[in-house]
Amino acid sequence: MSILNEKLLFLFSLIYICLIITITLAQPNLVYKRCKNTENYTINSAYQRNLDTTLSTLPTTNSGLGFFNFSTGEGSNTANSFALCRGDVNPDECSRCLNDSIVNLRKLCPNQKEAMAFYHKCFLQYSNNNLLNSRYPDRFNGALRPLMDELRGVAAAGDQLLKFATGNRTGPGFVRIYALLQCSPYLTEQQCSECLEDEVSKIGIHGNGKIGGKIVLATCYLRFEIYPFFNQSTRAAPQQPAGMIDSIFL
Ligand SMILES: *[C@@H]1O[C@H](CO)[C@@H](O)[C@H](O)[C@H]1NC(C)=O
Ligand SMILES: *[C@@H]1O[C@H](CO)[C@@H](O)[C@H](O)[C@H]1NC(C)=O
Numbered sequence: 001m002s003i004l005n006e007k008l009l010f011l012f013s014l015i016y017i018c019l020i021i022t023i024t025l026a027q028p029n030l031v032y033k034r035c036k037n038t039e040n041y042t043i044n045s046a047y048q049r050n051l052d053t054t055l056s057t058l059p060t061t062n063s064g065l066g067f068f069n070f071s072t073g074e075g076s077n078t079a080n081s082f083a084l085c086r087g088d089v090n091p092d093e094c095s096r097c098l099n100d101s102i103v104n105l106r107k108l109c110p111n112q113k114e115a116m117a118f119y120h121k122c123f124l125q126y127s128n129n130n131l132l133n134s135r136y137p138d139r140f141n142g143a144l145r146p147l148m149d150e151l152r153g154v155a156a157a158g159d160q161l162l163k164f165a166t167g168n169r170t171g172p173g174f175v176r177i178y179a180l181l182q183c184s185p186y187l188t189e190q191q192c193s194e195c196l197e198d199e200v201s202k203i204g205i206h207g208n209g210k211i212g213g214k215i216v217l218a219t220c221y222l223r224f225e226i227y228p229f230f231n232q233s234t235r236a237a238p239q240q241p242a243g244m245i246d247s248i249f250l
């Protein structure tokens with residue numbers, strides 16, 4: 001191959017790589033998504049038109065703090081939407097993440113009336129049900145508490161090598177709550193249970209509380225999220241750091 005050809009090849013490779021990077025960057029970074037499969041809409045239905053309008057307006061409703069909320073339509077054809085950016089994301093990035101996630105989520109859930117997704121920088125959900133229901137925190141805590149109590153018992157009853165438990169429970173809407181609890185194995189069953197109980201009593205979501213949280217003490221650990229953050233098929237603790245959910249507010 002001549003030197004010129006090699007240089008051209010190199011140049012084209014470079015352009016190709018830049019193109020791939022650009023395309024990749026345009027995709028919002030998906031962490032977790034759920035499409036609610038029990039209710040679908042059909043093409044050109046009133047719901048689809050309302051959803052189109054809702055999602056094209058949603059990005060313009062920034063409260064100024066990265067919170068977005070918009071609804072269109074009436075009765076069972078109402079399309080509600082709600083979005084949130086991670087607290088440390090600037091308005092430009094926030095807007096880009098939301099715009100990209102709207103395109104992305106509708107591709108992922110092409111005919112479902114309700115869908116939600118977490119991206120690295122933003123969260124998006126839409127539904128025919130009211131998403132900002134004031135009873136949501138009560139129902140969330142109502143499901144979280146029994147899950148925590150159950151897992152606390154399992155973790156505390158562990159052995160001298162591992163005191164650890166994970167589980168999930170259905171929360172309000174189609175949210176599912178996942179939790180992981182762990183004690184230092186040298187604690188007794190009672191010490192473990194008390195340490196976790198102490199932590200459990202501090203969590204839960206209030207009027208505008210967090211969905212998801214993490215408490216780390218030297219002797220016990222507790223984390224819950226509304227997406228699976230631990231390996232379901234292993235007893236080992238997760239390697240993954242806390243997600244953006246630590247800063248999600250209702
Ligand atoms: C809705 O559509 C999805 C595929 O897009 C399908 O898997 C699901 O079964 C449908 N649900 C109903 C209730 O028809
Ligand atoms: C959602 O938006 C509506 C206006 O479209 C507003 O009245 C309402 O207060 C908003 N809800 C929240 C929780 O911000």
Ligand SMILES: *[C@@H]1O[C@H](CO)[C@@H](O)[C@H](O)[C@H]1NC(C)=O
Pocket residue numbers: 056057059060092095096099
């Ligand atoms: C996102 O979309 C809205 C309208 O839907 C537009 O006003 C805004 O400029 C877009 N933001 C970015 C960063 O593309």
Ligand SMILES: *[C@@H]1O[C@H](CO)[C@@H](O)[C@H](O)[C@H]1NC(C)=O
Pocket residue numbers: 167168169228232
């Ligand atoms: C939820 O927990 C049950 C056991 O209670 C388990 O069988 C199931 O795999 C879990 N589901 C998810 C989605 O993690």
Ligand SMILES: *[C@@H]1O[C@H](CO)[C@@H](O)[C@H](O)[C@H]1NC(C)=O
Pocket residue numbers: 231232233234
């Ligand atoms: C989950 O655990 C199983 C069994 O230990 C392992 O084979 C698998 O690679 C793990 N998955 C992840 C994502 O860590």
